[in-house]
Amino acid sequence: QQQVRQSPQSLTVWEGETAILNCSYENSAFDYFPWYQQFPGEGPALLIAIRSVSDKKEDGGFTIFFNKREKNLSLHIKDSQPGDSATYFCAASRDSGYNKLTFGKGTVLLVSP
Amino acid sequence: NAGVIQTPRHKVTGKGQEATLWCEPISGHSAVFWYRQTIVQGLEFLTYFRNQAPIDDSGMPKERFSAQMPNQSHSTLKIQSTQPQDSAVYLCASSRDNSQNTLYFGAGTRLSVL
Numbered sequence: 001q002q003q004v005r006q007s008p009q010s011l012t013v014w015e016g017e018t019a020i021l022n023c024s025y026e027n028s029a030f031d032y033f034p035w036y037q038q039f040p041g042e043g044p045a046l047l048i049a050i051r052s053v054s055d056k057k058e059d060g061g062f063t064i065f066f067n068k069r070e071k072n073l074s075l076h077i078k079d080s081q082p083g084d085s086a087t088y089f090c091a092a093s094r095d096s097g098y099n100k101l102t103f104g105k106g107t108v109l110l111v112s113p
Numbered sequence: 114n115a116g117v118i119q120t121p122r123h124k125v126t127g128k129g130q131e132a133t134l135w136c137e138p139i140s141g142h143s144a145v146f147w148y149r150q151t152i153v154q155g156l157e158f159l160t161y162f163r164n165q166a167p168i169d170d171s172g173m174p175k176e177r178f179s180a181q182m183p184n185q186s187h188s189t190l191k192i193q194s195t196q197p198q199d200s201a202v203y204l205c206a207s208s209r210d211n212s213q214n215t216l217y218f219g220a221g222t223r224l225s226v227l
Contacts, residue, residue: 034215036216041220042220043117043204043206043218043219043220043221044156044204044216044218045217045218046215046216046217049215089155089156100146100158100161100169101158101216102158103148103155103156103158104155105154105155105156106155106156
């Protein structure tokens with residue numbers, strides 16, 4: 001049973017558009033939700049994260065919208081640039097020390113110039 | 114800060130051979146995680162250590178996979194009798210002693226089992 005689901009699997013947007021990546025989760029005990037960005041040949045790197053007490057988190061052109069009741073969240077990438085082309089992973093964990101992150105399968109984003 | 118260092122970057126083994134993957138966490142980080150990445154399964158948790166002690170190995174295939182952390186500066190993942198289905202990118206990550214769970218990943222070791 002996949003505990004964290006992402007959609008779409010792949011997404012293509014034009015430069016300057018807003019890319020919207022979706023994520024849903026099963027476990028109500030999850031309360032920490034980071035998004036990781038991965039470029040080819042590299043490991044994933046933390047992009048932005050939100051805790052379940054918040055419904056929105058912004059950092060530069062990246063915004064997470066979180067709906068605890070519906071158990072879903074989305075990552076909005078405003079004014080997308082070709083350099084944003086990467087794979088984006090939604091993850092979840094219980095926010096209590098070293099509990100492991102459970103990752104979704106990722107969304108491959110391509111930003112066309 | 115060189116980040117998490119994984120060696121080798123690529124490893125090719127024949128079916129039935131043993132593979133040992135190495136990870137050097139960021140200095141001062143007390144938690145080390147191993148994940149496996151494939152196109153089909155995505156990022157799968159394997160195991161993690163805190164202050165060198167094994168905490169959770171629930172993702173490890175029990176029979177052929179083992180992980181150790183003999184000191185704070187490195188961890189190893191050993192796969193015995195490798196099978197083609199073990200082909201994947203194996204990622205190591207480390208984390209500071211806090212509750213934010215920020216994982217810093219290495220670039221991974223791509224294992225190919227022929």
